[in-house]
Amino acid sequence: MHSKKPFYILVALLFIAGIASSIYRGVENNVPFLPGKQVQSWAVDAKIKFQGTGEPAEISFALPNDPAFEVLVENATSPGYGLSISDEPQNRRAIWSIRSAKGQQDLYYKVTLIPTGITSIQAEEAPRAVSPHIWPAAEKVAAEQASEDVWAKSATNLSFAQQLNKALNASERSQNIELLLSSNSASKLFVNMLNNRGIPAQEVSALHLEDQRRRQQLTSFVEVYNDGEWHLFDPMNGTQGRPDNVLLWDRSGKSTLDVIGGINSQVNFSMLQDTRSALATSLDVMNNQGALDFSLYQLPLEEQSLFKGILLIPIGVLMVVFLRVIVGLKTSGTFMPVLIALAFIQTTLLTGLVGFILIVACGLMIRSYLSELNLLLISRISAVIIVVIGIIGLFTLLSYKFGLSEGLTITFFPMIILAWTIERMSILWEEEGPKEVVLQGGGSLFVATLAYLAMSASWVQHWVFNFLGIHLVILAIVLLMGQYTGYRLLELRRFKPLSGE
Amino acid sequence: MRFSFAKPSALRKNGVLCMNKRNIDYIGRCNPRKFYKRVDDKLTTKQLALANDIAVPDLIGVVREQHEIEDIPAMVANEDGFVIKPSKGSGGKGILVITKVDAGRYYKPNGQEVTPSEVYRHVSNVLSGLFSLGGSPDVAIVEGLIQFDPVFDGYSYEGVPDIRLIVYKGFPVMGMLRLSTAASDGKANLHQGAVGVGVDIGTGKGLHAVQFDLPVDVHPDTNKVLTDIQVPHWDFLLHTASKAYEMSEMGYLGTDMVLDRVRGPLLLELNARPGLAIQIANGRGILPYLDHVDNLGNHNMSVDERVEYAKKHFSHSAKL
Numbered sequence: 001m002h003s004k005k006p007f008y009i010l011v012a013l014l015f016i017a018g019i020a021s022s023i024y025r026g027v028e029n030n031v032p033f034l035p036g037k038q039v040q041s042w043a044v045d046a047k048i049k050f051q052g053t054g055e056p057a058e059i060s061f062a063l064p065n066d067p068a069f070e071v072l073v074e075n076a077t078s079p080g081y082g083l084s085i086s087d088e089p090q091n092r093r094a095i096w097s098i099r100s101a102k103g104q105q106d107l108y109y110k111v112t113l114i115p116t117g118i119t120s121i122q123a124e125e126a127p128r129a130v131s132p133h134i135w136p137a138a139e140k141v142a143a144e145q146a147s148e149d150v151w152a153k154s155a156t157n158l159s160f161a162q163q164l165n166k167a168l169n170a171s172e173r174s175q176n177i178e179l180l181l182s183s184n185s186a187s188k189l190f191v192n193m194l195n196n197r198g199i200p201a202q203e204v205s206a207l208h209l210e211d212q213r214r215r216q217q218l219t220s221f222v223e224v225y226n227d228g229e230w231h232l233f234d235p236m237n238g239t240q241g242r243p244d245n246v247l248l249w250d251r252s253g254k255s256t257l258d259v260i261g262g263i264n265s266q267v268n269f270s271m272l273q274d275t276r277s278a279l280a281t282s283l284d285v286m287n288n289q290g291a292l293d294f295s296l297y298q299l300p301l302e303e304q305s306l307f308k309g310i311l312l313i314p315i316g317v318l319m320v321v322f323l324r325v326i327v328g329l330k331t332s333g334t335f336m337p338v339l340i341a342l343a344f345i346q347t348t349l350l351t352g353l354v355g356f357i358l359i360v361a362c363g364l365m366i367r368s369y370l371s372e373l374n375l376l377l378i379s380r381i382s383a384v385i386i387v388v389i390g391i392i393g394l395f396t397l398l399s400y401k402f403g404l405s406e407g408l409t410i411t412f413f414p415m416i417i418l419a420w421t422i423e424r425m426s427i428l429w430e431e432e433g434p435k436e437v438v439l440q441g442g443g444s445l446f447v448a449t450l451a452y453l454a455m456s457a458s459w460v461q462h463w464v465f466n467f468l469g470i471h472l473v474i475l476a477i478v479l480l481m482g483q484y485t486g487y488r489l490l491e492l493r494r495f496k497p498l499s500g501e
Numbered sequence: 502m503r504f505s506f507a508k509p510s511a512l513r514k515n516g517v518l519c520m521n522k523r524n525i526d527y528i529g530r531c532n533p534r535k536f537y538k539r540v541d542d543k544l545t546t547k548q549l550a551l552a553n554d555i556a557v558p559d560l561i562g563v564v565r566e567q568h569e570i571e572d573i574p575a576m577v578a579n580e581d582g583f584v585i586k587p588s589k590g591s592g593g594k595g596i597l598v599i600t601k602v603d604a605g606r607y608y609k610p611n612g613q614e615v616t617p618s619e620v621y622r623h624v625s626n627v628l629s630g631l632f633s634l635g636g637s638p639d640v641a642i643v644e645g646l647i648q649f650d651p652v653f654d655g656y657s658y659e660g661v662p663d664i665r666l667i668v669y670k671g672f673p674v675m676g677m678l679r680l681s682t683a684a685s686d687g688k689a690n691l692h693q694g695a696v697g698v699g700v701d702i703g704t705g706k707g708l709h710a711v712q713f714d715l716p717v718d719v720h721p722d723t724n725k726v727l728t729d730i731q732v733p734h735w736d737f738l739l740h741t742a743s744k745a746y747e748m749s750e751m752g753y754l755g756t757d758m759v760l761d762r763v764r765g766p767l768l769l770e771l772n773a774r775p776g777l778a779i780q781i782a783n784g785r786g787i788l789p790y791l792d793h794v795d796n797l798g799n800h801n802m803s804v805d806e807r808v809e810y811a812k813k814h815f816s817h818s819a820k821l
Contacts, residue, residue, distance in 0.1 A: 485519070485521045
């Protein structure tokens with residue numbers, strides 16, 4: 001007896017690989033674990049306006065850069081302009097250029113974004129040491145005193161920023177701060193005071209996402225670096241952290257819009273919230289990342305829907321293996337019930353059952369005439385196939401005439417299988433009587449119905465197509481059941497007399 | 502009672518072999534694939550048996566091609582009766598028994614007439630592989646009718662009783678007599694309603710009986726007490742079964758034999774996948790016997806020694 005260890009290792013590997021790849025699909029690629037899940041997405045339009053002076057114009061516009069949102073689709077409309085998008089990791093910018101721009105110019109940038117659920121901003125590398133701000137003489141003392149007050153009340157860089165933000169927004173501000181605020185904007189002041197203490201901080205521009213808003217402007221936030229992470233502060237109201245539905249548009253620390261060769265430039269935003277299928281969304285994301293290169297989603301839609309059917313077969317097969325090996329049910333023709341169940345998926349259960357019984361009953365009647373002709377087996381079955389096609393055609397026509405659209409789906413039954421079923425049933429009838437025919441036929445339909453119920457569940461259909469790893473798990477279970485040497489459920493009844501009870 | 506389930510632990514304690522374990526641990530391990538033809542093809546079995554001096558029913562003829570079917574009437578003209586069976590059939594499927602030939606007219610055991618065209622169609626079906634495993638093309642064997650031994654009169658209804666022995670690695674470990682009933686239509690297949698009577702390996706005496714997997718005491722058609730049966734030629738049957746091991750080289754084997762009034766025990770067919778109902782007929786599980794044989798290891802016993810060993814250790818009174 002050779003060792004079974006390699007076998008169990010193989011099964012374990014298949015199992016782990018299947019589960020792991022499914023989890024990877026779900027977590028990393030955001031493929032939803034349940035069908036029909038919806039996610040919200042945002043469509044944001046930026047409209048840039050400026051007056052051309054007739055000179056060559058170059059417009060550089062910062063593009064959204066926020067780990068909390070993933071860019072699904074982006075495009076820019078700008079007739080007559082050359083467009084290039086620079087893809088620096090921290091500073092994505094669109095650059096429009098034209099030889100001569102005169103009069104009112106409108107440039108559009110549209111982007112569709114989906115939330116990723118990542119709210120923290122990790123810094124890929126520590127920012128360079130900051131150079132201290134040089135205050136005008138009048139403010140120098142005030143700034144140093146204010147900074148000293150807050151410094152004393154803080155322990156770390158982060159708590160200094162928190163305390164400073166509070167101090168800038170306190171209802172009764174110190175005179176020093178009032179003085180500083182009179183000549184500096186809150187965010188500028190906040191950044192400068194942090195920088196003077198050697199704490200990296202920068203202004204960022206953000207957009208408040210709100211459904212169906214137009215003519216929105218960017219607002220300023222400040223992000224403060226601490227321990228590999230940027231923390232977001234709102235210096236206008238003293239709060240820390242990221243408010244809901246805020247999109248960080250520009251984190252470069254430079255200007256959002258630079259226009260050379262134009263005047264009176266401004267940018268406006270309008271936005272729209274949309275819900276879309278989570279599955280379609282994650283497919284689009286994978287497509288953007290080039291992750292679809294070798295997958296079923298790449299196939300044309302027709303082949304995809306074909307595969308959706310084919311990938312259900314393992315579920316039906318698993319069902320049959322379970323019913324035979326563990327339960328001990330007999331089926332006529334090992335995997336015939338799976339094929340019938342596949343037909344049921346097209347016809348729906350009730351129509352399928354009625355159609356199947358009708359065809360087999362009619363086929364049996366015609367077959368009983370054929371049996372008197374003493375034909376060779378092959379030509380007899382061929383005749384049955386042709387007759388089955390005739391019966392199917394007749395039923396389809398009849399149901400069309402009577403306006404029963406369900407009847408039209410009867411054509412989905414596999415005809416060769418039906419012909420063989422009729423032939424076997426007919427022999428069974430002659431050898432063992434009609435009771436056995438009803439028993440075995442009923443058994444097959446019962447197994448087919450169970451297989452159908454398993455295969456038609458929408459979450460099963462979702463899983464077998466979108467999480468291909470599940471097939472490795474099914475393979476592992478089938479292999480494992482192939483090694484099962486225990487009693488079948490029905491054997492417990494069969495061998496009851498031997499239990500000694 | 503009918504719908505109650507046994508505890509798996511109770512069955513395991515009593516050594517009941519189940520289908521999955523039979524398939525994997527015994528058939529899969531002990532029966533080499535390349536020797537299956539010796540048992541699945543009845544014509545091959547017959548030829549092998551003849552070469553090994555094991556008695557088999559007379560071979561009247563073999564029909565291999567459709568056009569040879571027309572030779573059958575001439576073939577059986579001088580016989581009292583005959584049996585047509587597919588060479589690769591299983592589970593008793595496709596066996597046509599004609600007990601009376603009268604001026605070109607054929608009659609089944611129940612007196613029903615079979616027309617020549619029905620015979621023709623039946624053989625044609627056999628050749629097309631309708632009854633063979635996997636539907637492969639087959640040949641039809643025409644055999645002489647067995648004149649069954651009257652010792653079983655009253656125990657069997659319209660059919661030939663046969664003796665099934667399970668031979669494990671050459672040792673006969675369990676035996677059963679299969680008696681046809683009205684329900685089984687003269688056939689000796691348990692799933693069709695035949696009665697199985699467990700037989701003591703040591704003595705050839707009946708022990709328990711079963712029909713449709715449920716214990717019975719008397720034959721349903723004749724009301725004779727089944728456990729009174731004593732199978733004659735018992736030693737000879739054990740020897741033949743044991744010899745079939747060398748002949749087929751199958752470790753887990755079912756042998757089916759019949760008792761002919763004139764010729765004595767005849768080997769009917771071998772089975773590489775014998776069923777499990779024999780355990781119910783014997784009222785006990787087969788696993789302790791199989792384990793006992795496995796524990797012997799390499800023994801180099803002759804057929805006679807194996808039969809003696811089996812009679813001594815595998816009889817129902819013996820302690821395992």
